[in-house]
Every structure is written in C-alpha cells, then in structure tokens.
Amino acid sequence: MSERTESESRKLLGRLKDALAEGSAGQERLDRITHLIADSMQTEVCSIYLFRDAETLELCATEGLNPEAVHKTRMRLGEGLVGRVGKFSRVINTANAPAEPGFRYMPETGEEIYSSFLGVPIQRVGERLGVLVVQSKQARQFSDDEIYALEVVAMVLAEMTELGAFVGEGEALSALHTHPVMIKGTVGQEGTAEGHVFLHEPRVVVTNPIADDPHAELRRLNDGIEQLRVSVDELLSSAGTGDKEQLQVLETYRMFANSRGWRRRMEEDIARGLSAEAAVEKEQSAARARLEQSPDAYLRDRLHDLDDLSNRLLRILTGQGKDTGAELPKDPVLVARNIGPAELLDYGRKLKGIVLEEGSVGSHAAIVARALAIPLVIHAGRITTEALNGDHILVDGEQGVVHLRPEDSIVNAFRDKMAMQAQAQERYSSIRDLPAQAKCGTVVQLHMNAGLMADLPSLNSSGAEGVGLFRTELQFLIRNQMPRRAELAAIYARVMDAAGGKRVVFRTLDIGSDKVLPYMKPQDEPNPALGWRAIRVGLDKPGVMRMQLQALIRAASGRPLTIMFPFVAQFDEYREARAFVEGELHREARLGHPLPEKIEIGAMLETPSLAFAPRQFFEMTDFISIGGNDLKQFFFAADRENERVRRRYDTLNVSYLSFIEQIVNRCNETGTPVSFCGEDAGRPVEALCFAAMGLRQLSMRPASIGPVKNLLRRVDLREAKAVIDEARASGIQSVRKPVKEWLQTQDMIL
Template structure:
C-alpha cells in the first residue's frame, strides 16, 4: 500500500477513535461513523447492519440511504447481498449490484440509485456481528487498498460493538443478550449458577494506535517471547513422547514464519494496535478453518489459531490466571478440559459446559462421579460467556441458558426447587432396602473412580461399589504411576468402604480414554480397537503391576477383580492365568494374600453373550456393561448424537438379549449385575429388575430415585406388562410409563 494510502487509513482510524471517545449517545456515534467513512471513501452511501438476533440483520445507521429505514429495514441471514456477506463471512465487491445473484431491492431505503456495492463482514474471532457497506452511483469496484481500509474499519467496529459502544442505539452487545444454546447432554441434571471460565477469552480494548513504530516494537517483542516459550516447552518435552515434541516443533516452525509476522506488521502500519492485528489474523485463520475440509490443513490452521491466542495473552497480560474470583455457585465453561484440570477445581463446581467434549470423555466420567450436570458440544459458548454471567444448565434436555430472562429463571427455579424436595425424600430412604411391593429385594451399588467418591457410599445408601474405574488414576497423571502408589490408593479405598464390597475393574484405556504417556494408536474406529483387556494382555507388565497392587492393597481382606471388555472366553482365560502367576509370585515373596478372591468379567460385546455355558460356570461373577453393549448391539456410536438416541434399552430385541444373558447366568449360578447409565434411570431400572436383575450399579445420585421407584411397584406385574408388548414386537416404554402413573409411582 502506498504511503499516502497508509496515511489516509491512519487518519480515518484517528477520526473514528475520536468519534468513539465522544460522550454522545450510541446512535449519534454510529451516525458520525458512517458519515466519516462515506466522506473518506468518497462514496455516496455508507451503512452499518448489525445482528438483531442470530438470524436477523438490522440497518442501524446510514449516510446516503433514507433515514426512515434505520432500525426498520431488516433481513434474514443469507437474504440479499448484505445477508450473503454475513452468512459467508466474505467480502462482496461489485460494480453492478442489481446484476448480482441474490440481490434484493429494499424500497424503503431508496438504494435504487446506487450501482456499486462493497460489503465487508464485521467480525471478531470468527463470529460475524454485522456488515459494513459502502455504495456509489457510479459503476466501479473498490480498489484492493480501499477494501483493505474497510476491513480495518470493520475490525474496529467489531471491537467497539462488543465493548458496548453502541448500546444506546438499541444495539445490545452480544455479551449482554440472553442466549440459548442447544447442545448435547453429557450428564443429566439441572443447575443455576454463574459462569466461571476455565480459560477466559482475551478482550482487546485498544484497537488503534497513534504510534505504529512503538506498536511494531511491542509485536516483535511479544513474538520473541512466544518463540522463547515454545523453546522452553520443547526442552521439557524431550523427555516425553515424540508426538508431543513433534507438535511443538510445528509450533516453532509456524512461530518463525516470516509471512505470518509480515502480515501483522503491515496491518500495524495502517494504524492498528499490536493486539488488534493479532486478533485480525486469528479471525482470518478461523474463517479459513471453517472452509477447509483437508484434515492436515485444518490441523495447521488450528495451530496458527492457538499461536495467535498465546500471542494475544502475552501482549495483553490476560493469562489463564486473570484474578477473577470463583463465584459461590460456579458453572465451569470451557472449550474442553482434561480430568486433571477438572479435579483441581474440586466438587465446588455446580455444572460444566464444554464447546467440545464427548459423552465418554474423562470430563464426563468425573461429572458423572460428582453427579453434576454436563453439557457438551455447546457451540459458541466460549465466545458468548463472560465470567460472572448468570447461567442455567439443563442437562436433561441438553440446553444452556446464558444470561436467562426472568421467565426462564423463574421456570428453572421452580424445577430446581422441586428436585431439592425430591432429594430430601430420597435421603429418608437411605437406610431402607430396595424391596419391591411383591417382596423382591434389589441390591443397589454405586460406581466410582476417585477416592473423593467414597463418602457417597454411606450418604447414598449404596450396598457397595459395583464398579471402581481404576483408569482415572492413570489418566490424571503425566507418567505411569508406581505400584506402591497404586497399592496405597487401593488400600485407602478399601478402608473407606468399611467392609462393603468394592469391585475393582482393571485398567480400561483406549477408545476415548487415552494416557498422555502411552503412545496413541492411529485407529479408524478406536471404540472397537486396541483397548481395555486387549491392552492389558498385549502389555503384560502393566497388567501385572496393577494386579500386584490390588493383591497387596487387600492385605488379607476379600478382593473382587473384574476384567473389562472381554469379547471371547480365551481373553478371560489369559487374564486369569496372568492373575494366577501373580498370586503364585506373591505367595513366594511371603505377601499376605486376600481372604477370598472373586474374579469376574464385564460383558460389553454381544459376542460374549453367546459364549458356551461352561464359561458362565467358571467365572465368579458377571457385570453387564450396558453403555458399550447397547452401542455394539445396535451399531450406534454413543458419541454420535445423530444415532445414539434412536436406540432404547426397552427395544424388544435388546430385552431378548438381556433375557438370554440372565438365563445363562442363572443356569451357571453366576451372580450378575447391570452397570451403566440405564441402571440409574428409574424407568429403565424398573425394566431391568422386572427382567430379572437383582443387582444394579449406578452413579450415587441415582440410588435414591431408583430405590423410591422400586419400593412402590410390583415387579411381577411390571414383567407381565413388558412381556405382553415385547412378544408382539412392541416397545413397552410408553405402556410402562402410563402404568406407573396410574400406580402413582411416577
């Protein structure tokens, strides 16, 4: 760009800054801005369109169009040239607007006189806030320098819109509006609280500069700091696996890119501040990411996005530790979060909302253990939320209400109050058995994975721990735990159980549970790949170490061990043989062996249900892992929201599979438990008990509602109702629900 153009661009930014600094009302500011831009661009028309809601743009200020159209002219996203610019997030620059596809004439604006059109999206970090438009009577396309100047102005407008500079113009900043986000439920429950951001977004408050030389120096110093930080991370990563070092090498290469730095330096010469040009680069990167399908290119663009974010934090000083105080009712909002980071927050967290995540992620496991609502795939929540914002998390429906209005707050307040009353009622049942009206007693166990879960054993009224997930202790560490550490932990768990049975499931990693220090496997379908007992048998040293730790932790007490994801009897035989070798070795070493030892398996694949009768006779117990079994039975990935809700525990075919498994266990006199999310849902728990399960294992918070249901119904009558429908190929869910309502049990 020529020196004159750069100077004119800086002059325009200077005038804008002066207009924005005035104490005039928001509408007066907008009006002054469009006059300044029209005059500077020598255009007859300059207009600013901002989003009224997620799908509607509104003309908020204009120089050249009819003033009566302001705040009256609206268009849907994708409608007309303005709507197309907003939808695509790209610039439209044409000499003959009426000839463009999608052109829409708005008669109240009087724009029929203007032929040329240039629309530039007003964007911030990939989010389009509106459109800046200039129009002229003469048929001409703007030059690249003129378009660039409009991009510069649009970025300043984006910052000012978000900071509330135009609030008095009936343009509410998006961070003050009520927002509802439809997402995916990772854990049921409803909670109201206030936002606590795991990694708050950087707020750029200084968009322009009068001293480009000083800003260039700031930018270069910040880039040097960034490169130093990456070198430091590389030095630390050399002792870890090669993949981490490879990622950081890519970061270092990108941070050293001259073209990346040159683009930002060029923007500074036009009058931008250092942080503004970095954010502009980040916005451009995110726009490219949204349009690129190639996975490798997307990864590289994601790396650039992350580098820009790191650079912004260096320039603004807005690190992760912002000094923001955690509210008394915090709902954690994050793009994603690891189990170690989540555990650092502790049980003070009321709920969790993630932009990414999965129903089987580490965060979901911890959320279920803590019985707190979790929402995943909440697109845009990080951009929309600020620390301290009121928030309602509806984990039952998978909906987030950010800054809810009074009607929503009141409705959810009543719902939460009713849930609290129900919990009081459930607590009164804590010491009573789950005995049905026809005298059948169901043993209700809890699932756990952390030492912090054990207090729930007494408070929930659980009979024992039907599943202790040992992998969490591996996942939250940066290196493989020592045998002595595991032994001490398992001993503390058994101490805390105070004689109640704890079933320890051996390491269940793979699929969505990845150890940071174990080389990841590049598998097209990890849920059906190298995981759980398959890893243990292929890595006998890990399995042996864990079995030794469990035997030593028992120290003469009864011990129950369960092998996960056994798909074939031979896998159980191999795992049991490994355990027998460890027992023999422990005996030689003179260590105290368990008083009794129960060794079982978790049935999670349909194949094991068809194992011969001899298999069911030789195992000590069996636990049906309902979450995986259902997804494999229906070939429906439980991480895929499009298909996972289509399939139901009460499907006649699935109930037939369960009936067959129960019959085989009964014939072999093999104790059987159902473990999974369905066990903790009262209606499903009733169906399982009616089919024949006398032991269920679930999250602690579900024990009260399930016990309350079971104590009020006749299992034989429920089974008769279920059979009458499933034998006709009908799903009995609706009929069972209606029957319970008639019984007054729902």
C-alpha cells in the same frame, strides 16, 4: 504499501476513534460511522449489517441507501451477496453486483443504481458479528489497498460491537453479554445447579483497537513476539526428548512464532492504525476463517495451535494472563471450551456445575464430573463467547440446557424444580438403610459407581451396598507419565479401606476411544469407539496390564479382591486376561506376598457378540456386568455422541429389553451372577424394567440410589413383568408408555 495509503488509513481510523468516543446513542454512533467511511473511501454507499440471530442479518445503519430500510431489511445467512459474506466469512469484490451468482435485489433499499460492491465480514476470532459493505455507481473493482482498509475498519467495529458500543434501538444492536441466553447442549452428567460463571480461560478483551503511535505499537508487538518465542523455547526445553506428540505441537508453535508472514501482516495492520493486540486478533480471525473452510483435516487441526499461540501473545500484550485475578465466586459454575481431568480435579467439589463448549459423554472431564457428582452440560455452543465472569447461570443437567443471565420467571421455575429435588432427597434419606425390596419380596442390590477416593464417602451416605464399578483409568489420565506400581497399590488399598469391607469391583484400565492417556501416542482410527481400546490395549501391552494386576493384588493384602475386564468381545479375550491374573497370583506367591482371601474375576458385557459366547464362557467367569452405555450404542448402531441418532432409540425398546432378558437367562443357566451398570440403571423407570427382566443387581451414580430404591420398594415386580409382556405381545416398539401408565394407576407420579 505507500506512505499516503498508510496515512489515509490512519486518518480514517482516527476519525472512527473520535466517533466512537462521543457520548451518542448506539444508532447515532453507527450512522456517523457509515457516513465517515463512505466519505473517506469516496463511495456513495456504506452499510453495516449485524446479526439479529445466528441465521439472520439486519441492516442497522446506512449512508446512501433508503434510511427507511434500516432495521427492516433482513436476509438469511447465505442469502444475497451480504448473506454470502456473512456465511463464508469471505470478501466479495465485484464491479457488477447484479451479475454475481446469488445476488438478491432488495427493492426497499434503493440499491439498484449501485453497480460496484465490496463486502467484508465483521468477525472476532471465529465469531461472526456482521458485514460491512461499500457500494458505488461507477462500475469498478475495489483495489487491494481499499479492501485492506475496509478489513481494518471491520476489525475495529468487531471489537467495539464486543464492547457494547452500539447498543440502541433494533434487536440487532443489542449488546453482547447483557441479554438472557438459552443454550441447548448435551447431558454430560445429570443434576441441576444455580451459580455464577467462572471462566477457566477468560477470553482476552481488546479495549484499545485503534492506536495513535504506530512506532510504539510495533515495539510492543516485537517485544511480545520475543517474549512468546522465549516461552515456547522454554516449553520445548522442559519437554526434553519425551512425548513425540507434545514435541510436534510445540514445534508447530515455534514455527508459527517465527513465521515472517504472520509478523509482516501484523506489522502492516499496525501501520494502518491498529493497536498491537488488535492486529494479532485481526490476523487470528482471518486465518481462522481460511482454515475453517479448508478441506484438509491436518490444516483444520492447526487452527487450535494457531488459536493457542495467538491467545498466548494476546495475554502477553494485554497482561490478561490465565490468572486474571478473578476470584472464584461462592457458587462457581465452570465455563470452558474444554478442560483436562487434572485441571478439573484442581477445582474439586467447589464447583456447582460445569459447562463445556466441546467435550463428550465419555471424555476425561465427563468422567471426573460424574465422579464428583457435578452437573455437566457439554456441546454448549458459543458459551465461552456469550459468558462473562460473574454472570448468573442455571445448569439443567437433566435436559442438557444452560440459561445465561436468565429472566426472573426462568429463575423461579428453576428454583422450584431444585426445591422439589431437594425434598425428594430428604425423603430418600429415610430409606437409606433399608433394602431395595419390592412388594413381591424380591430384593435388588443397589451399588454405586466410583472413580476417585472422593467418591467413597457416598458409599454410606447414599445407602449403596458396595461399589459395582471402580474406574481405575482416572489414576492414569490425571498424570503426565505412567503411574508406578507402588503408587497404584497405595491408591487401591485406600479405596478398599474406605469401603469398610464392602465389595469393590475394580475395572481394569479402560482407555482408548475418547480416553487417551497424555503420555500414550494417540491412534489415528476412523472409528475409535470400535477400535483399539480397553482389554484390547491390555492384551497388546501386557506389561501395563501385569503392573496393574500386581498393584491390585498387593493392595488387597489378604482381603477379598474383585477384578473386572472391560469391553470383552469374545471368550478367548476373557480366557487370556484371566490367565494373566492367575499368572500374577503365582508370581506374588513366589515372592512371599499375601494373596487375596478370595478373588472374583469378571467380564463387562458391552458388545452383543459376548451374549452369544459359548457356555464355557459363562461357566468360567465369576460374574458378568452388563455395560449399558456401550451395549446400547452397539445394539442400535447409534453413536451416543451423535444427537441426531442417539435419542431415536429408547432403552425400554422391546428388542433391547428382550436382549437383556436373554443375557439374564444365559447367566441363570450357569449360576453366573449378573448386574447392570450404566446411566440407565440410575433412572427409576428403567431400573424397574431391568429388575422385572430378572436383574438383581444394579450399579449407578450415588445420587440415583435413593430414587431407584424408592420406586422399587413400592412395586410388585411380577405385575411390572406382566405389563411388559403384554406390551411386547401387542407389537409395541417401547414399553415406556404402558409402564408409566401402570405406575400412575398405582398412584405413583414420576
């Protein structure tokens, strides 16, 4: 790179810095920028297009095109050359723009006289902000130096757009982080919450993209990289010879940290006039754009490693570490890309709500959120980009919707909804100690789901008659190594103590699918939900299963014990698992340890195959719990993580209800107690229909017990069954509508 090119680039950035520093309005500032870029690059045209919304680019400023087209010319993402730059985050450089595939002529701009076209994306770490374009009449390809210079300018524009430097007329000039935003996600845990944003890992804000002293910036970059290398080496040393997967990730970090190409590109950016942190972010954005387009899954996975390493370096350079000094607000709503169970437990019940960009309904974070009864929305796209610490936020866990910086009308409607829910909870408290006895005299037992000691106080406050499901995997997920038998026995004993003699159903370790232990090597499976998980892991790793069974037997210390095996697909799996329990009982007796006063060994019916097991299975098992969440997705062949298909299938579909009834009938034939456990059990209309189909025990989150009990006590289950039977006979697909209509005739508004 020539000294002249470097100085010209720094001169352009210097002029750009002066233009940004002036106190002019957003539009005037943009106009001045397009003028100085066109002048510096000796082109007739310079135009800035910004995203008006996620799919539309708007011409916001131009030097050389028809000024009347500003804020009027718009194009869809992918439309025309500008739209293609915006969609694919790639440079387009052509000497003959009209001959390029996808060229679109915009007559209102007067651009038909310009042949050459150079467009570069304005982007910031995976966030597309707009497109910067220069054009000239002369048919020529722009040089590599010219492309590089324009990319550097685009980087500065991205940072300044982030900082709100271009607020002004025109919707596309609206500053980020100032306007109301509604984000549609997926329900992770039901409930509603109002509060203020607390970012788990706040994004680094680069406030000084342009530097005056390249030598000083190079020293800062070199010092930062050296500090980064030391921290990665320390992480590797502390990891020792432990988990191979963790070591591989850290080795990848070290490879990136020692990459000469990465360092050289950042040094060149600084030579062009960028600050050290702006150079890091420019290369992070460019690499991200390349890797996102890669067909190679391994390379796309490395994107997370590169992001993490770049963010570490940015925090070193800016001093904006994980602990930025931001205080937890009084009503915190945690916002994060993703979060582990241990980190989430550190926040505990202080949180009003949780919003994640990633995650899944069965993820560690979702399990903890349910255990803590905190409303959770997952798959909330761009929330970490849109939100700032302290932003007002509304979390609707019932609909999977998040309102960021909401307008007053939205806030008022949301508060009305929360007030109605609070009034309903007060009404439910009056029936807390009464049985869920329908008008026909039928009693339905309502139990709660749990997974943490913190859940157990809800046993009395909710009116639950016992714990229908205690998830034992959380004690494994929140540790960095396998827990010891004595630790588990102490935890299980405390759970039984807190239950005060009420029945607790301990589900054995349910891992696999999206619940991977930090210290267990992940299995590369094409469809993990149908793979090596739950009882399959236990039977293949008997040492882990035996250790957990020993801990449960010792925790009981002579008290009644109830154990349930998850994801049983066939009789032999249950028979083998039951033999493990009996073997451990004999072993504990030989060692002189007290045995449970009574032991129940059950199975979770989550696969349709188990409903057709031999009669001997139903005779051998002490109880069956229908695991509704998994059974429903397998019954309909609809992944519950897939928004496109999961909402197509209704729990109250006549085929599904008939299948539930068939399971109940098979259990009744052998006198096997059967219950239903899952999210649907906590929805009043669904719970009513399950009870009408013959289920006499339901297990749900504690907050759902009141609403379910309230409805069951006000209906006659025989009448409900008649409504369902009539609907089934009519050939209707779902009984939801006729059941709701019948409830309305009973003066029940849901």
